[in-house]
Amino acid sequence: MSNGSSRRFFDVCLFAGAALACLAAAPAARASAGHASQPEDIVLPDIELRQGVTADIRIRVLHNPDRKCNSNTVLAVHGAAATASALERLGHALFDRPQQKPVCNFVSVDLPGHGGSSLPQGALFGELTIQDYAAAVLGTLERLDDRHIRPTTLIGHSMGGLVLQVAQQELVDSGSSLRDAFGVKRVTLLAPAMPAGLTCAYCDDPSSAGALGQFVSVSPTLGPVVQVPDYVWPFLSFMALEGFFAPSTPSPQEVAANAYNSAESLTALGQLFGAHPEVDADVFAKHFRTKLEIVSFEHDVVVRPIEAEALYEHLTGRDALAGFSVVVGADAVHGMPMGNPVEMLAQLDEPDDD
Numbered sequence: 001m002s003n004g005s006s007r008r009f010f011d012v013c014l015f016a017g018a019a020l021a022c023l024a025a026a027p028a029a030r031a032s033a034g035h036a037s038q039p040e041d042i043v044l045p046d047i048e049l050r051q052g053v054t055a056d057i058r059i060r061v062l063h064n065p066d067r068k069c070n071s072n073t074v075l076a077v078h079g080a081a082a083t084a085s086a087l088e089r090l091g092h093a094l095f096d097r098p099q100q101k102p103v104c105n106f107v108s109v110d111l112p113g114h115g116g117s118s119l120p121q122g123a124l125f126g127e128l129t130i131q132d133y134a135a136a137v138l139g140t141l142e143r144l145d146d147r148h149i150r151p152t153t154l155i156g157h158s159m160g161g162l163v164l165q166v167a168q169q170e171l172v173d174s175g176s177s178l179r180d181a182f183g184v185k186r187v188t189l190l191a192p193a194m195p196a197g198l199t200c201a202y203c204d205d206p207s208s209a210g211a212l213g214q215f216v217s218v219s220p221t222l223g224p225v226v227q228v229p230d231y232v233w234p235f236l237s238f239m240a241l242e243g244f245f246a247p248s249t250p251s252p253q254e255v256a257a258n259a260y261n262s263a264e265s266l267t268a269l270g271q272l273f274g275a276h277p278e279v280d281a282d283v284f285a286k287h288f289r290t291k292l293e294i295v296s297f298e299h300d301v302v303v304r305p306i307e308a309e310a311l312y313e314h315l316t317g318r319d320a321l322a323g324f325s326v327v328v329g330a331d332a333v334h335g336m337p338m339g340n341p342v343e344m345l346a347q348l349d350e351p352d353d354d
Contacts, residue, residue: 041059042059043056043116044058044140049112049136049139053132054121055113055120057111057117057136059144063104064105064106072104072152073106073107073151073152074106074107074155076109076154077156077157077164078114078160079159082262084114085115086260087157088108089339091103093345099349109136109140111160112125114263124222125222125223125225125263127224129267129277131166138167138181141181145182151182153185154184155190156190158192159268160192165195166195166279168284169283177289178288179288179290185291186291191336192294192303193303195311195314196276198307199310208273212226212228216266224265225265226263233261234250234252234255237338240330241299246299246339249335282315282317291323293325294309294315294323294324295326295348296308296324299333300333301334305326327343329347331343
């Protein structure tokens with residue numbers, strides 16, 4: 001099924017009120033990876049987002065129960081209309097990766113107004129931008145450094161991938177970088193949203209933004225936001241280009257029970273659908289000393305592999321695609337890092353044929 005056909009299928013399910021029936025045909029989500037450690041929630045108060053605007057940022061910290069170590073911490077940033085909880089399974093999957101250096105701690109950030117983080121003080125939630133989210137991540141890294149928690153790897157999924165691109169840009173503009181400021185050695189972008197100047201067929205199609213338009217609301221306390229119902233949330237990430245649901249699609253009940261869903265700032269969301277932030281070419285060039293990896297997914301409706309490949313070349317200045325990967329299979333949709341990270345990592349760990 002073509003991209004247009006997939007979107008028409010989305011529209012039929014959504015606008016005809018058949019979303020529940022469509023989703024009922026999807027197989028149940030797979031079980032989480034086999035680590036039972038409970039997350040530790042830490043609130044970092046008064047992180048500055050911009051002058052006069054702050055938020056209390058909650059982080060969820062998973063500790064690897066099977067590894068006796070204090071280093072190799074990973075920090076992850078979720079996508080639009082999601083929370084830190086949506087990436088918890090990814091943290092558990094990273095702990096169970098014997099081919100790689102052991103991950104000791106997995107820190108997942110709730111962006112301002114998402115999950116356990118507070119609404120901003122000094123601005124309305126619906127006025128927050130991708131740049132504000134990037135400032136929240138940089139402020140979080142500063143506070144973690146004060147606590148002697150120093151992530152060496154950053155992971156960004158979807159909008160979170162663009163947040164990390166903007167964070168690097170902010171530091172480079174100030175004469176620094178993620179490596180210089182925080183010792184970050186690796187950044188992995190999973191189906192990342194695009195900056196200005198690069199093609200994103202789904203994002204730049206007016207019908208994509210229009211499909212979300214019915215969920216826009218404006219309130220005196222939040223400002224302009226998008227809040228999709230739990231039964232619609234799986235459509236955003238788990239529907240394949242060809243029109244089927246991935247086997248790992250969570251049910252609406254799972255979305256609610258695990259607190260995956262969040263309202264999203266309309267301003268920030270608008271930066272994904274047309275008004276993309278600027279990110280310079282070569283902002284992850286070799287001399288910045290942070291290795292960039294981009295992972296795309298075979299059936300992704302939102303970010304096509306060819307688009308993610310172009311982003312890798314833009315950010316690194318490299319024609320050789322050593323840090324670019326395409327994950328395949330029925331679960332290889334936009335939400336795979338949330339739905340089936342075990343299979344995603346298994347493919348990324350496979351040795352090259354040559």
